[in-house]
Amino acid sequence: MISLRRARRLLATSLVGLALLGCAPPATTPIGDAGGIPVVATTTVFGDLVKNVGGDLVSVTSLVPAKADVHTFEPSPTDIRAVAGARLLVMNGLGLDDWLKDTIVNAAANDTPLLQLGPDLPGVEPLPGEVTGTENPHLWMSVPYASLYVDRIAAALDQVDPGHTDDYARQAAAYKARLAELDRHVRDEIDTIPQGSRRLVTFHDAFPYFAREYGIQIVGVAVEAPGQDPSAGEIAALIQAIKASGVKAIFSESQFPTQLVDQIARETGATVVASLYDDSLGDPPVTSYEAVIQWDVDQLVQALR
Ligand SMILES: [Zn+2]
Numbered sequence: 001m002i003s004l005r006r007a008r009r010l011l012a013t014s015l016v017g018l019a020l021l022g023c024a025p026p027a028t029t030p031i032g033d034a035g036g037i038p039v040v041a042t043t044t045v046f047g048d049l050v051k052n053v054g055g056d057l058v059s060v061t062s063l064v065p066a067k068a069d070v071h072t073f074e075p076s077p078t079d080i081r082a083v084a085g086a087r088l089l090v091m092n093g094l095g096l097d098d099w100l101k102d103t104i105v106n107a108a109a110n111d112t113p114l115l116q117l118g119p120d121l122p123g124v125e126p127l128p129g130e131v132t133g134t135e136n137p138h139l140w141m142s143v144p145y146a147s148l149y150v151d152r153i154a155a156a157l158d159q160v161d162p163g164h165t166d167d168y169a170r171q172a173a174a175y176k177a178r179l180a181e182l183d184r185h186v187r188d189e190i191d192t193i194p195q196g197s198r199r200l201v202t203f204h205d206a207f208p209y210f211a212r213e214y215g216i217q218i219v220g221v222a223v224e225a226p227g228q229d230p231s232a233g234e235i236a237a238l239i240q241a242i243k244a245s246g247v248k249a250i251f252s253e254s255q256f257p258t259q260l261v262d263q264i265a266r267e268t269g270a271t272v273v274a275s276l277y278d279d280s281l282g283d284p285p286v287t288s289y290e291a292v293i294q295w296d297v298d299q300l301v302q303a304l305r
Pocket residue numbers: 071138204205206278279
């Protein structure tokens with residue numbers, strides 16, 4: 001877990017890296033011919049955002065495979081090679097994927113610009129993370145915040161590849177228009193759930209920004225951070241909270257084991273919906289960020305309406 005101050009310092013360092021790169025002469029080989037400039041993102045979700053802004057001008061790799069857990073990921077030698085070959089590295093920061101920084105050191109690619117999507121988003125009030133003094137990293141689960149990620153990606157691609165400013169601006173604008181439409185759709189869908197049923201229990205704490213954005217109450221979270229088992233006391237408190245609030249469904253995520261959630265469901269009578277997506281893309285049709293949000297909203301509406 002990194003402190004906010006350290007996150008800010010790293011962000012500042014990454015922006016310096018981008019600025020330096022921006023001064024370099026343009027590449028002599030047209031970028032995009034050999035599959036585009038190599039961009040490495042930590043997760044499939046951020047990779048998808050980059051692909052939507054970069055289109056054919058970028059070739060995007062995600063280090064964490066779809067449906068694997070970013071919080072507990074350990075990069076392999078192949079990942080270190082991918083990082084070494086990247087022209088731009090994209091991560092969330094705020095404790096989600098800080099292992100990338102060690103990977104960069106190992107890959108000796110210290111001069112490659114590192115874009116952190118999450119820290120200090122303009123106009124965004126951060127929510128607390130699992131450790132006192134940290135921020136919850138799952139900002140992209142609010143569609144308007146994902147749109148702010150897109151702005152940062154467009155700016156970073158423009159710095160790395162200044163010959164295609166207009167392309168990146170046009171593609172980012174088109175993608176942001178789609179995200180705005182998706183955001184309106186989510187609000188319409190959530191409106192169909194009775195006010196008193198807009199309550200949620202999730203496996204890990206990935207939904208607070210989604211919940212704040214769309215007027216849903218998070219009654220409880222099964223584990224504070226993936227890889228950390230809750231104590232018997234914490235499980236008992238969660239069961240109590242579920243019973244007291246009358247929450248109808250508990251949502252788990254495809255990348256996590258469901259035994260704990262199943263146990264809580266048995267003791268509370270709530271239904272388990274075991275297929276929300278947040279940190280990762282999944283199997284078809286959940287193969288894009290837009291599909292992740294659409295899928296989750298469909299699951300919520302089905303279970304809570
Ligand atoms: Zn997460």
